[in-house]
Amino acid sequence: MMDLQKFFDRSSVEVARALIGTELIFGGAGGIIVETEAYEPDDPASHSFRGVTPRTRTMFGPPAHAYVYRSYGIHWCLNFVCRPSSAVLIRALQPTSGLPEMEERRGKTDPLLLCSGPGRLCQALAISAEQDGLPLSQPPFSLTPPPLPPIIDVGTRIGISKAMDRPWRFGLHGSVHVSRKFV
DNA sequence: GAAAAGATCTGCT
DNA sequence: GCAGATCTTTTCG
Secondary structure, three states: OOOHHHHHOOOHHHHHHHHOOOEEEEOOEEEEEEEEEEEOOOOOOOHHHHOOOOOOHHHHOOOOEEEEEEEOOOEEEEEEEOOOOOEEEEEEEEEEEOHHHHHHHHOOOOHHHOOEOHHHHHHHHOOOHHHOOOEOOOOOEEEEOOOOOOOEEEEOOOOOOOOOOOOOEEEEOOOOOOOOOOO
């Protein structure tokens, strides 16, 4: 297990880049993180931009914790908290563990889409509001850094309506598991 | 108290 | 490629 306290005590942009290639396991299922997005304190697209609310209180808490929120009333999205009021959205994984469980939770679908997208990822790993605020340093979470520094793609974030020009989306170069291709 | 927007996914055309 | 599903949170009156 790596030094999570030090790892997450940086800007979300740095953490988002550093997370690419890291293996995330949650309760026996998971895979390699291939796509992330950074949300900064002074970022109009971030939930934390308009101050603390009941939903976003976790984002203002200590680093190295999970922030889970409901999206579009249907999906769950998993974030890692960095320095207070900033976080990294985990958008896609390359599955490596617990494939049968994830396939069962996701139902019949294209294998490539098992964890390709924040909503799909949470459904595959069975993550919901109960995991909001949990520390990443202990089970059921497990993070393992890559043996070698990966090649990283950079692009603009997806699905937002503000600050759309900031290049804060990161991906593993050449991965077929990203939710949308990098150009 | 009411209304609108939202860090999305799926299915159909 | 586009619209619908679906509901929580936040903002406005």
